Amino acid sequence: xxxxxxxxxxxxxxxxxxxxxxxxxxxxxxxxxxxxxxxxxxxxxxxxxxxxxxxxxxxxxxxxxxxxxxxxxxxxxxxxxxxxxxxxxxxxxxxxxxxxxxxxxxxxxxxxxxxxxxxxxxxxxxxxxxxxxxxxxxxxxxxxxxxxxxxxxxxxxxxxxxxxxxxxxxxxxxxxxxxxxxxxxxxxxxxxxxxxxxxxxxxxxxxxxxxxxxxxxxxxxxxxxxxxxxxxxxxxxxxxxxxxxxxxxxxxxxxxxxxxxxxxxxxxxxxxxxxxxxxxxxxxxxxxxxxxxxxxxxxxxxxxxxxxxxxxxxxxxxxxxxxx
Ligand code: BDR
Ligand code: CA
Numbered sequence: 021x022x023x024x025x026x027x028x029x030x031x032x033x034x035x036x037x038x039x040x041x042x043x044x045x046x047x048x049x050x051x052x053x054x055x056x057x058x059x060x061x062x063x064x065x066x067x068x069x070x071x072x073x074x075x076x077x078x079x080x081x082x083x084x085x086x087x088x089x090x091x092x093x094x095x096x097x098x099x100x101x102x103x104x105x106x107x108x109x110x111x112x113x114x115x116x117x118x119x120x121x122x123x124x125x126x127x128x129x130x131x132x133x134x135x136x137x138x139x140x141x142x143x144x145x146x147x148x149x150x151x152x153x154x155x156x157x158x159x160x161x162x163x164x165x166x167x168x169x170x171x172x173x174x175x176x177x178x179x180x181x182x183x184x185x186x187x188x189x190x191x192x193x194x195x196x197x198x199x200x201x202x203x204x205x206x207x208x209x210x211x212x213x214x215x216x217x218x219x220x221x222x223x224x225x226x227x228x229x230x231x232x233x234x235x236x237x238x239x240x241x242x243x244x245x246x247x248x249x250x251x252x253x254x255x256x257x258x259x260x261x262x263x264x265x266x267x268x269x270x271x272x273x274x275x276x277x278x279x280x281x282x283x284x285x286x287x288x289x290x291x292x293x294x295x296x297x298x299x300x301x302x303x304x305x306x307x308x309x310x311x312x313x314x315x316x317x318x319x320x321x322x323x324x325x326x327x328x329x330x331x332x333x334x335x336x337x338x339x340x341x342x343x344x
Contacts, residue, residue: 021046021047021048022046022047022048022144022275022276023048023050023139023142023143023144023169024041024047024048024049024050024143024144024145024146024275025050025051025052025053025131025132025135025143025144025145025146026038026041026049026051026052026053026146026148027052027053027055027085027128027132027145027146027147027148027149027153027154028052028053028054028055028064028068028147028148028149028268029054029055029056029057029058029059029064029106029148029149029150030054030058030064030067030068030071030106030107031057031058031059031064031067031102031106031107031148031149031268032058032101032102032103032106032107032108032247032248032250032251033148033251033264033265033266033267033268033269034058034067034148034149034268035067035071035107035243035247036244036247036248036266036268036269037148037268037269037271037272038052038071038072038075038076039071039075039240039243039244039339040269040272040273040335040338040339041146041272042075042076042077043075043240043338043339044272044276044338046276047272047275047276049076049077049080050080050135050139050143051080051081051082051083051124051131051135052068052071052072052076052080052081052082052083053082053083053084053085053128053129053131053132053153054067054068054082054083054084054085054128055085055086055128055149055150055152055153056085056086056087056088056089056094056095056149056150056152056197057095057149057150057193057194057197058097058098058101058102058106058149059097059098059099059102059105059106060087060094060097061084061085061086061087062087063097063105063106064106064149065082065084065085065123066115066119067105067106067107067112068082069082069115069119069122069123070107070112070113070115070119072122073115073119073122074243075240080122081122081123081124081131082119082122082123082124083123083124083126083127083128083130083131083132084123084127084128085127085128085129085152085153086128086129086150086152086153086156088152089150089152089197089198089200089201090152090155090156090198090200090201091200092198092200095196095197098193100254101251101254102250102251103250103251107247108246108247108248108249108250108251109250110246110247128153128156129153129154129156129157129160130157130160132145132153132154132157132164133157133160133161133164136157136164136167136168137161137164137167140167141167141168141169142169143168143169144168144169144170144171144172144275145168145170145171145172146172146173146271146272146275147171147172147173147174147175147205147271148173148174148175148194148267148268148271149194149197150194150195150197150198150201150202151173151175151194151195151198151201151202151204151205152198152201154171154201154205155198155200155201155202155204155205156201158204158205158208159204162208164210165208165209165210166209166210168210170210170211170212170213171205171210171211171212171213172212172213172215172271172274172275173194173205173212173213173214173215173271174194174215174216174220174267174268174270174271175192175194175195175202175214175215175216175300176192176194176195176202176214176216176217176288176300176322177190177191177192177216177217177218177299177300178214178216178218178284178300178301178302178322178324179218180218180324180325181218181221181222181325183216183217183218183221185217185298185299186217187298188297188298190291190296190298190299191296191297191298191299191300192216192217192298192300195290195298195300196297196298199290199291199292199297199298200290200292202290202298202300203289203290203292206287206288206289206290206300206317206318206320207287207289207317207318208318209318210318211318211320211321212288212318212320212321213274213283213320213321213322213323214288214300214320214321214322214323215270215271215274215281215323216300216322216323217265217267218322218323218324218325219270219281219323219324219325219326220265220266220267220270221265222325222326222328223265223266223270223326223328223331223332224261224263224264224265224266224328225248225263225264225266225332225335226262226263227252227262227263229263229332229336230244230245230248230252230263230264231245232336233245233336233339233340236336236340237336237339237340240339241339241340244339248264251264252264266331266335269335270323270326270331273331273334273335274323276334277330277331277334280326280327280330280331280334281323281325281326281327282323282324282325282326283321283322283323283324284302284304284321284322284324285304285305285319285320285321285322286302286303286304286305286306286307286314286319286320286322287302287303287314287315287317287318287319287320288300288301288302288303288314288317288320288322289301289303289313289314289317302320302322303315305319
């Protein structure tokens with residue numbers, strides 16, 4: 021079983037990834053930590069509470085995380101992509117007792133530290149929003165670098181397949197929202213795998229695919245369909261894609277089926293000032309040129325290709341419980 025802490029800013033694709041995790045037989049979701057990003061921290065925390073209440077086991081709690089980046093202004097929420105409520109403007113019920121039954125008393129970064137220490141070498145941190153909570157956890161307890169099993173992030177764009185960014189010509193949203201945090205997370209001694217736009221924009225769920233999920237996937241399939249309507253419209257209008265990019269679920273897929281991905285090893289830095297702010301730059305381990313800003317850092321893994329059909333089958337089978 022893969023023990024997971026899911027650090028997230030739900031978020032339409034975040035919610036699809038949460039359903040995926042709760043239905044996958046090899047994943048044990050320990051807790052969900054919220055972060056600002058697709059919406060304010062109030063909204064993303066509320067959405068996380070709603071999602072765990074609806075989809076996760078009663079033991080799964082939510083710890084509220086950072087409402088702003090380490091050292092800059094909070095980016096504006098993006099209702100044109102994720103809706104005003106962060107979940108595609110689907111109807112959301114009032115939470116019983118405001119969701120307090122599921123809310124952990126600790127802040128997200130403290131929850132991350134405590135759980136990693138409680139389960140040494142066993143926790144997979146799957147982080148699909150800005151990396152602020154992870155950076156705060158590292159700052160408060162640097163030892164966790166050596167105690168976590170691995171860190172899988174959805175974030176970055178490395179120019180592979182011509183994919184450069186989605187919030188600027190060189191930056192991806194999660195990294196751009198807190199580039200300082202991202203640079204610290206990549207530099208640390210833990211093992212990070214970046215599942216970036218290079219592969220997530222290849223993994224498209226078409227309208228037909230989502231409709232099959234709706235028809236075959238019971239209440240979960242219906243939820244995925246409903247939550248993705250507004251998000252799909254954004255994709256049609258902005259990229260001409262008749263379907264959606266599956267960003268955050270790709271990080272979960274990497275956890276359970278890494279064989280679907282090709283990786284490139286090498287230290288990663290994040291540009292934290294200037295025109296190219298938020299850009300992720302990897303120095304491939306095979307590159308001989310000396311580069312002091314990379315050479316002393318941990319060799320991380322960056323996903324450079326994905327078996328799209330395998331990924332889509334995996335998601336479908338997990339939700340529907342039978343082959344596509
Ligand atoms: C990432 O940004 C967010 O909008 C999505 O949820 C995903 O995590 C894609 O760049
Ligand atoms: Ca996200």
